Amino acid sequence: MIFFFRRRFPKTLAKPSVPALPLIRTAMSSSDSNRVFQLKVDPMTGTSEWVVIDDRDAAADENEPTPPHSSSCCPELGLLATTSYLDMLNDSRRNRAFREAIDKSLQKPCRVIDIGAGTGLLSMMAARAMDLGKESVARSSNEGSVTAVESYLPMGKLMRRVLRQNGMESVVRVLNKRSDEIEIGVDVKSQADVLVSEILDSELLGEGLIPTLQHAHDKLLVENPLTIPWRATVYGQLVESRYLLKCHDLSGCEAEAQDGVRLVPSGMEGLIGVKAQQHPMHLNAIRNEIKLVSEPFKIFEFEFWKRPESNGKTSFNVKAIGSGQMHAVVSWWDLQLDKEGSIFYSTAPGWIASSDNSCVRNWCEHWRQCVWFIPGRGLSCHASDNIRFHAVHDATSISYFLEPDQPQIVVEKHNFPPQDSITLSPERIAIYGDSQWRACISKAIENAMRRRKPSLCVVADDSIFLALLVAHFSEATTILAVFPGLRKRGINYLRAVAGTNVLSINRMEVLKKRTAQLTLLDTHHKLIDLFVAEPFYCGHEGMLPWQNLRFWKERTAIDSLLSEKALILPAKGLLKICAMSLPDLWNSRHSLGSIEGFDHSAVNSTLGACDEANAYGPCLPFFVWQSGEHKELSEAVVVMEFDFSKCISPCNGKVDVKFTKSGICHGLVLWIDWVMDAEDSIVVSSGPRQRFWKQGVRLLPNPVAAEVHKSAGSSHLSVEASFDPSSGELLVTHVIT
Known part of the structure; x- marks a missing residue:
C-alpha cells in the first residue's frame, strides 16, 4: 500500500472553520475504490485517529435519501458540517456577483475550468451561460465544456449529488484531484480558455491563490485567458x-x-x-x-x-x-x-x-x-x-x-x-493580560493554598500562568506541568522567566508522558494534593466550550494518584444556556433551496443546515458578540452541572428557558461557567458577554417567536442536554411550550 500526503490547498482543505487536518490517499487494488484517510483529533484526550472517507460515489447512492447529519455513522458528514461552505453558499451578494460576471463573460462556447469547485455552483453557472444543455452529447474541441476540479473527496461526492439533482451530471465533468495533479491529454483534452474559480480567504492569499494561479497559467490555461474574477x-x-x-x-x-x-x-x-x-x-x-x-x-x-x-x-x-x-x-x-x-x-x-x-x-x-x-x-x-x-x-x-x-x-x-x-x-493574549480574570484565578489559588499547603501540584492544561502562580504562592510545592500543547516550549519558557519571577526552576517540571500513563515513579512517590487547570489547551481555541472538559478526563485518569483531600480547581462547571436572537448567524446557515436558479437542497443535511429535516443539527463554536446582530431573550440558566471532585461520567440535564424579552429566537447559546473554588464564591464565565471565549451555538431549525405577556405568562423552550464523556459530544434537544 502506497500513501500520498495531500497539501493544504487549494481551497477545499482551507474552508473548514476548525484547523484543516491531514489527508492521505491510498492506492488500492483495482477491485477497490480509492479511499482517503483523514486525521480526526479527539478533543477529550488529544489523541488522533485516521477515519476512512470512502469514494463510493454517484451511481451507487443516486436513489438513496440524503443521510442525516451524523459524524459517527459517516465521518465526512461531521467534517463538512463544521466548515464554512454553508455560510459561503448563503452569501447571496457573492453568488449574484459571480452569476452576473459569468453570464456577461461567457456568451459563446469555450472550455472552462473551475478550480476548487465546491458544490459545483460556478461550474453550473458557466454551463448554463454557454447553453450547453442537460443532455450528454458528443462535442468537438470547438464546443463548450466545463471541468470542475475538487480535491476534497467529501465535497466532491456532494458536488456530484448536486449536479445530478440539477440534471448537470453529464454536462459538468468532475475531477477529484488537486489542480496541480491534472495532466493535459490525460485528465482533460486541452487547455482551458476560461478559469472560473473562488479560492480566496479573508487575507486573500491563504488558500493557495498564487501557487494555484501559477500552475494554471503554466499548464492548464491558454495564453491570455479569460478569468473570473479578473483581479x-x-x-x-x-x-x-x-x-x-x-x-x-x-x-x-x-x-x-x-x-x-x-x-x-x-x-x-x-x-x-x-x-x-x-x-x-x-x-x-x-x-x-x-x-x-x-x-x-x-x-x-x-x-x-x-x-x-x-x-x-x-x-x-x-x-x-x-x-x-x-x-x-x-x-x-x-x-x-x-x-x-x-x-x-x-x-x-x-x-x-x-x-x-x-x-x-x-x-x-x-x-x-x-x-x-x-x-x-x-x-x-x-x-x-x-x-x-x-x-x-x-x-x-x-x-x-x-x-x-x-x-x-x-x-x-x-x-x-x-x-x-x-x-x-x-x-488568549487578552485573557492573560486581563487584570480582573487574573485576580479571580489568583484568589482561587491563594484560597486553596491557605486551606492546605500542597506538596505536589499538577497543572493539567497549557496554562503557564497557573504554573507560575502556584510557584509564586508556595515555595515548598513541587509543580508538574502536563503542558500537552506546549511540551518542550513550556519548560524552556519556565526556565526563561523563573529568575525574574524569583522562582526556583528546580521545583517545576514538564511531564513527558500522557496523564493516563503516570505512575508514582513520575510523581516522585508523592500523591497529588492540588490538581489545577483554567482550563486552556494551546491550539484548541476554536473548540466548543465543553470540549475543554478534557482536564476532567485527565483528572479521572490519575484518580489513584490523588491524595485523600486533594483539591481540584476548578471545582465545578456550570453548563449555562440562553435563548438569543441571532438573525445574521441564522441566515448564514439556514437551509438552501435555489441559488441563482440551481437547486442546492441536497446539501442541507450534510452541511448541517437549519431546517426541519435536520432538527438536531450541530453545535458550532462562535464568538457570539462578533456574529452580527444579537440579542439575549432569556436569562442565563444552568442546564447541567459537572462535579470535578468526582470521576468523569455521563451527565444529563433539563431546564425550561423562559423568554424575558420579546423578539425572534434563532438559537440557543451554551457555555461553561467555571466555579474555581469549593465555596462557589469565585466564578469565571465564558458566556456571550465575555469577548475572549467562544460559545457553542445550537441554531433552531426555524426561528421561534418569543412572547412575553404579563397576564398570560411567557412562552419558553424546554431544553434537554446530555454529555457523553467518551466522545466529548453534547446532545441538545428542545421543545417549544
Missing part, C-alpha cells in the same frame, strides 16, 4: 483601538495586574505574543472602539488573468489624518469579477463606502476583515505626519512594516529562538 485589490487603513491593543500587548496590559506574576518580564516582550500574521476579525463589532488614523490606501493588486509572482513588495507614504496611537493595520479586499470593471464584491468594513453600490452587506463568517498588530504599544502620530508603509507578500500571506516620521524609543529585547517563544491567539 483583486488589497486595501488597508491605520487604526487606534484599545481593544486591539489588548489582543497583542501582553506586556503593557500585564503591568496593571497586582498578582506579582510576570508572564513577560521587562526585556522579554518577544517571549510570548501573537503570530506575526493577519488575523481575521469582524471589525464592525468594534466600530465604536476604533479611531481611524489614516484614510484607506491601496496595498497590492493581483491580476488573475496573468501569472502572478510568488513574492512582491511595495513601499509608500501614508498621511495621518489626526493625532493618536497606531495600534494596527486593518485590511480588506475588493474583487473585480469582470474584465470591464463593472461587477465587484468587497470585504470592506462597514465604515467604508461600498464599491458595488450596495447599501446593505449581508453578514458572513467565511470572509472577514484582517488585523495586523503593530508591535508593542503601537506608534504615535500627529495630523499630517507621513508614515512610511512597507508591505511584502509571499505565496500565501501578506506582511507589513511601518516607519514613523519621528524615531521611536527603542526598547532592547532578548532574541529568543523560535523553539522557546510561545505564540498564542489574540484572545
Whole structure:
C-alpha cells in the first residue's frame, strides 16, 4: 500500500472553520475504490485517529435519501458540517456577483475550468451561460465544456449529488484531484480558455491563490485567458483601538495586574505574543472602539488573468489624518469579477463606502476583515505626519512594516529562538493580560493554598500562568506541568522567566508522558494534593466550550494518584444556556433551496443546515458578540452541572428557558461557567458577554417567536442536554411550550 500526503490547498482543505487536518490517499487494488484517510483529533484526550472517507460515489447512492447529519455513522458528514461552505453558499451578494460576471463573460462556447469547485455552483453557472444543455452529447474541441476540479473527496461526492439533482451530471465533468495533479491529454483534452474559480480567504492569499494561479497559467490555461474574477485589490487603513491593543500587548496590559506574576518580564516582550500574521476579525463589532488614523490606501493588486509572482513588495507614504496611537493595520479586499470593471464584491468594513453600490452587506463568517498588530504599544502620530508603509507578500500571506516620521524609543529585547517563544491567539493574549480574570484565578489559588499547603501540584492544561502562580504562592510545592500543547516550549519558557519571577526552576517540571500513563515513579512517590487547570489547551481555541472538559478526563485518569483531600480547581462547571436572537448567524446557515436558479437542497443535511429535516443539527463554536446582530431573550440558566471532585461520567440535564424579552429566537447559546473554588464564591464565565471565549451555538431549525405577556405568562423552550464523556459530544434537544 502506497500513501500520498495531500497539501493544504487549494481551497477545499482551507474552508473548514476548525484547523484543516491531514489527508492521505491510498492506492488500492483495482477491485477497490480509492479511499482517503483523514486525521480526526479527539478533543477529550488529544489523541488522533485516521477515519476512512470512502469514494463510493454517484451511481451507487443516486436513489438513496440524503443521510442525516451524523459524524459517527459517516465521518465526512461531521467534517463538512463544521466548515464554512454553508455560510459561503448563503452569501447571496457573492453568488449574484459571480452569476452576473459569468453570464456577461461567457456568451459563446469555450472550455472552462473551475478550480476548487465546491458544490459545483460556478461550474453550473458557466454551463448554463454557454447553453450547453442537460443532455450528454458528443462535442468537438470547438464546443463548450466545463471541468470542475475538487480535491476534497467529501465535497466532491456532494458536488456530484448536486449536479445530478440539477440534471448537470453529464454536462459538468468532475475531477477529484488537486489542480496541480491534472495532466493535459490525460485528465482533460486541452487547455482551458476560461478559469472560473473562488479560492480566496479573508487575507486573500491563504488558500493557495498564487501557487494555484501559477500552475494554471503554466499548464492548464491558454495564453491570455479569460478569468473570473479578473483581479483583486488589497486595501488597508491605520487604526487606534484599545481593544486591539489588548489582543497583542501582553506586556503593557500585564503591568496593571497586582498578582506579582510576570508572564513577560521587562526585556522579554518577544517571549510570548501573537503570530506575526493577519488575523481575521469582524471589525464592525468594534466600530465604536476604533479611531481611524489614516484614510484607506491601496496595498497590492493581483491580476488573475496573468501569472502572478510568488513574492512582491511595495513601499509608500501614508498621511495621518489626526493625532493618536497606531495600534494596527486593518485590511480588506475588493474583487473585480469582470474584465470591464463593472461587477465587484468587497470585504470592506462597514465604515467604508461600498464599491458595488450596495447599501446593505449581508453578514458572513467565511470572509472577514484582517488585523495586523503593530508591535508593542503601537506608534504615535500627529495630523499630517507621513508614515512610511512597507508591505511584502509571499505565496500565501501578506506582511507589513511601518516607519514613523519621528524615531521611536527603542526598547532592547532578548532574541529568543523560535523553539522557546510561545505564540498564542489574540484572545488568549487578552485573557492573560486581563487584570480582573487574573485576580479571580489568583484568589482561587491563594484560597486553596491557605486551606492546605500542597506538596505536589499538577497543572493539567497549557496554562503557564497557573504554573507560575502556584510557584509564586508556595515555595515548598513541587509543580508538574502536563503542558500537552506546549511540551518542550513550556519548560524552556519556565526556565526563561523563573529568575525574574524569583522562582526556583528546580521545583517545576514538564511531564513527558500522557496523564493516563503516570505512575508514582513520575510523581516522585508523592500523591497529588492540588490538581489545577483554567482550563486552556494551546491550539484548541476554536473548540466548543465543553470540549475543554478534557482536564476532567485527565483528572479521572490519575484518580489513584490523588491524595485523600486533594483539591481540584476548578471545582465545578456550570453548563449555562440562553435563548438569543441571532438573525445574521441564522441566515448564514439556514437551509438552501435555489441559488441563482440551481437547486442546492441536497446539501442541507450534510452541511448541517437549519431546517426541519435536520432538527438536531450541530453545535458550532462562535464568538457570539462578533456574529452580527444579537440579542439575549432569556436569562442565563444552568442546564447541567459537572462535579470535578468526582470521576468523569455521563451527565444529563433539563431546564425550561423562559423568554424575558420579546423578539425572534434563532438559537440557543451554551457555555461553561467555571466555579474555581469549593465555596462557589469565585466564578469565571465564558458566556456571550465575555469577548475572549467562544460559545457553542445550537441554531433552531426555524426561528421561534418569543412572547412575553404579563397576564398570560411567557412562552419558553424546554431544553434537554446530555454529555457523553467518551466522545466529548453534547446532545441538545428542545421543545417549544
